[in-house]
Amino acid sequence: MGATLRALRALVLLCGFYLLSLLLLAALAGADAAVVSWVHGPAGIKIVAVSVLLAVPVVRGMFMLRTPRGERPPGVEVAEADEPRLWALVRELAAATGTRAPDTIVLTADVNAAVSEDARLLGLRPGPRLLCLGVPLLTGLTEAQLRGVLAHEYGHYTGGDTRLSALVVRGRVQIARVIEHFHEKADGKVAAERGRQEKAAAKRVAKGKKAKEVDTAGAGVTYRMMASVYTLYGNLYLRASLSTARAQEYAADRAAARIAGRDAIASALREIPALSASHDFYLDSYATLGLPVRLLPPRGEFFGGFARLLAARAQEPAEPRPELPTMPASPYDSHPPIAERVRRIEALPDDGRAAEAGGPALALLTDAEKTLAALEDAVLSDEILGYPRAAAWQELLDAAMVRNMSAVRTPLHRALAEYTGQPATLSALLDVVDDGRLWRLAERLPLSDEAAAAKGRVFREFVRPRLRSSLRTMVLAEFSARSQLSWEFSWSRAAAARLTGPVPHDAPDDATDDAPDGGPEAALEAAVNAALADRPDTAPLRALLPPAATPAV
Template sequence: MTFRLRAVRGLVLLAGFYLMGVVLLSAMAALDWLLVTPLFTARAAWFEGMVLTVTVLLAAAILRGMFAFLRAGRLGPMPHAVAVTPQDQPELWEQVRAAAEVTGERLPDELYLIAEVNAGVAEQNRLLGLLPGRRRMLLGLPLLAGLTVPQLRAVLAHEFGHYGNLDTRLGGVTMRGRKAVLHTVEVFHEGSTRLHYAFGTLYVSYARMFLRTSQSVARHQELAADQMAARHAGRDATAAALRILPVLAAAHTHYLETYAAMGRPLGVLPPPGEVHGGFQRLLAARTGKRLAALSVGQRPPRPHQYDSHPPTAERIALIEKLPADDRADGSADEPAALTLLHDPDRVFAALEARTLPQEAARLQRMSWDDLVMARAVADAEVWSRPLRVAVARALRSSAQGADGTVTLRRDATAEGVANDQLPGLEEILDAFDRGLLWMAVVDCMPKPHQAARLIGPAARNFIRPKVFDGLAGMVHLRLAEAGYAKPDIAWSGQPGLVLPEAWEKDMDDAIDAAVADTPDTAPLRALLVGLHRASA
């Protein structure tokens, strides 16, 4: 079946979807009319009210889905994007203009930069897509940071490919229909009555048939756009752009979780413009295999059953079957697409102002180094507190006799005690030397419900990593207070603290000895003595 016939079939199914809605609305209107007429007098008022309420709710759900089709074709405001004019960014617009010329398409009326590793186009068509309308293009600023200029040309040609195929006018209507169908199904799933569920099941059954049909239309559009990109930007550059997209997406997710959100627990933000702008620094530090390693081991997002995009591997394979051309893939010795922007730092700052919530304007800003240090100290306090509380409880519940034996009293606790009343590092090591680690501390450490009944070696092995982390946190705090731990933003690795050479070399072994079945705190104490001497 040709693409045009598939699109026509999808349009017919969409018409059937709306016809089903009209029939159901008419049936409910007829039922409500019967209820309010004197034809049926033997009815209870509560029954009449219940039926009217349910039919109104169902009618609202159906109408919301039907009007979703009209809204899907509108170009609404873009509050979380930065509008870019040819006067603002002439070089970027020149690339857009060149892509429009080679594909034989007219320019978009609007160009927006967004905070996603993505690109897209939209058109406010009229008369169900039969007449052209206002065009909009979206380009992700993180995408520009990760693509080279030739790869960006491939992305632009792909997006203009969605405009270029005349059949996509009808296909665009089908895509709007997909959104309306999905919206209607979601509305029925949100309903709480049994009739909502019954009508929702009816709509879901019809929607599945419609989505299966329209999916082939959507995927054909993507493959046709890929072909246009390969023709006008080069086969290898198009394939390279498709390969780098999932890598950039994984790197951007890692950046947002590890760097941009670093100060969230502290209520602080990175320097102005760096919430999004720091991503370019990560890309500069991690290239090639080091960048791709961020996605290694990560499970790719599960594709939606009715995903409009074919699998990336399938798209690349089809592109590579095309005849070779003279153009390179644009991945080596080519400038980054971000270099097309005038004053990219200002653009990153503008996008940040658009995407951050209003209350973010009141948050404190920190340099990257100060932010790394503040987060490291906060994390160290979190790691160490369970151990300090457990040792405080163990100390309060124990008493040492004249013969050196330790007895335990189970009535004393240290819950709710302030930080300045919790034991310090040396006091904890003293408690370990007294034998309290595996006699009392192990029972005072927090454990999940599943591990509450562990005893003996099993309990020690479960708690040991937590005790290790608690001691490591206290060591980090001691080194930070003494000025011997330095912050490291580590764009190519993991942000954290750089410790003195002796501690980097021997700390893990010393803590391992302190949390052994027979604790030996001497190695850790020796490191602390060296720290005190250096401070003196």
């Protein structure tokens, strides 16, 4: 479907909203005329008043004079003087695509790239163009892949998609606005009716009578009926406009393959889902690690550490990539499934332009460290920016893990507190083990139906892994509380606990089985296994723990 037909469809859909509104207003006016002719007195006046109230949201929705402007995502606006290499690439691709380059580039914190245009007169007149480019994309994609992504975005410019979006957005906003007005009115009626009934119920109770149950099922029903009419049209509007949007994505992919090369855009689309998952993992496990203790990574590292994680994990054996999504993210997602997009691109004839490996596109920035620091200032809240900075990632990890260890509460903690009626301490747990009550305690853990039905040795084998994990955590918390636990920071794997105490002379003979150096970690694993054996022995574990007046909780 060409740009002209897409514009016509968008205009028809928008006109359909106005036609529906005019039909409803005509129906209300006709009903009022009939009421005035046949119904007299207060009843007729009430019906006409309700009709007028129903017409107000319709009229307000019809006379929204302009399309709301989309909010620019937070980020760093970069001028051509600041980033000449990036701007040169942007202008080169715009010329190759045969379209006007963006007027503004904003670097964001998202794994995404997007273009928009502030078109006038419902898209008939062009307007200023904006390119939003995620720094994580620059970090994780090669320059060749980035060229493919930018060429795809410019495909939206050449197809007129950014100008037509004014029509589509206006219709969506107006329909949503009318539905919202009707729901607000319905909610107000429900609240008023509830208040009236509760007041009447209070009076009945004061008189010694039984209060009636509050029932607001009939309140606001006319408003909800009107909202449902617009909701039905809204669903039709969304599905029709989304089919257009998905066709636009396929067209932009073809434009990208023509400008940047088939393999470049295909490899970029394959990479972006994995890059997005890695970035989410990085934010959860690294960047925000110190927020619970009000501590930030070193300056520029909140977003900059992502490059370190990618570099470290690139040295690890490659894991199989997850399958590309074969379904849209939601029924109303404007993008087709990536798997289908890649299939269509790779079905194009080989153009002889294999995707170049190259270095990260982040090298396009003149001063990446400065940009990453500025991105923090633009994206993070003032409250978070006020937190002190760790001198290094290791300091951030240490502070976070001390806090985590002090607040740790495993299922074993809860079961032990219920079983003994006392605070769940490691000392109390070891006493329960010495008294031969460990497996009775284990029955209070959250168990699967199969584990709960098991008996004897089978039961012990079911619960032993969970007991081992919780007991080890309790021991580590004890060492942390006594400042005899450190953590080894790593970009390529989870942080590893390191006990700083010596191995006791009476450690079990198999204390060296789990570590080549026979260090404290190996002694800990052996001691935990001994405490959870069929014939438990807590002596090795007690020997590992340094004396303390009050055990940690």
